[in-house]
Amino acid sequence: MAVPSPFPSDKRTIRAVARAARDALGQDRPAIVVPAAFRSLLRPGMIVASYVPFGSEADPSPLAQAALEAGCTIALPYVVDRATRMRFLSWNHGDLLAAGPYGLQQPSSDAAEVAPDLIITPLVAFDRGLGRVGQGAGYYDRAFAHFPQAFRVGIAYSVQEVAQTPADPWDVPLHAIVTEKEWITP
Numbered sequence: 001m002a003v004p005s006p007f008p009s010d011k012r013t014i015r016a017v018a019r020a021a022r023d024a025l026g027q028d029r030p031a032i033v034v035p036a037a038f039r040s041l042l043r044p045g046m047i048v049a050s051y052v053p054f055g056s057e058a059d060p061s062p063l064a065q066a067a068l069e070a071g072c073t074i075a076l077p078y079v080v081d082r083a084t085r086m087r088f089l090s091w092n093h094g095d096l097l098a099a100g101p102y103g104l105q106q107p108s109s110d111a112a113e114v115a116p117d118l119i120i121t122p123l124v125a126f127d128r129g130l131g132r133v134g135q136g137a138g139y140y141d142r143a144f145a146h147f148p149q150a151f152r153v154g155i156a157y158s159v160q161e162v163a164q165t166p167a168d169p170w171d172v173p174l175h176a177i178v179t180e181k182e183w184i185t186p
Helices: 011-023 036-041 061-069 139-146
Strands: 047-049 073-078 087-091 118-122 151-155 176-178
Touching: 036 061, 036 176, 047 061, 047 087, 061 073, 061 118, 118 139
Parallel strands: 047 073, 047 118, 118 151, 151 176
Antiparallel strands: 073 087
């Protein structure tokens, strides 16, 4: 179910409406599916950047688990401040996480920095054209520009879908989106 029409046309309003729709799912949020198409992307030794969900963000754990089962290495975002580019640091299941800015949970600063082959990114809103609206700080856009070879997969609940996301010149589109219901590609 997409955000109702007429849909908002500015990112700030889209964020507010999509977050409210996501928050309304409550504690019994549906699990994200792991589509066969996602599994087909995975190769042993591949570095898959995931994230630790914050608030009501969609939980990427099923995708990260599929990557581990395929022999991939998991990396998590590491944020210092708004001005510094987000890095991806290697992380092993069970390693302790440190508190980062904005309430984020991230690897220890001494973990190895890696270049991801696939980046799973949380979405605030998305559209069928693989446009996305994130938190608004530009961390993932800068990461996508820094790692242009990485396959970009957005993750969200179906209630976060809008008819169209506005795009700024720096916005980098996704290759695919996964929800609790489907795998979306062009």
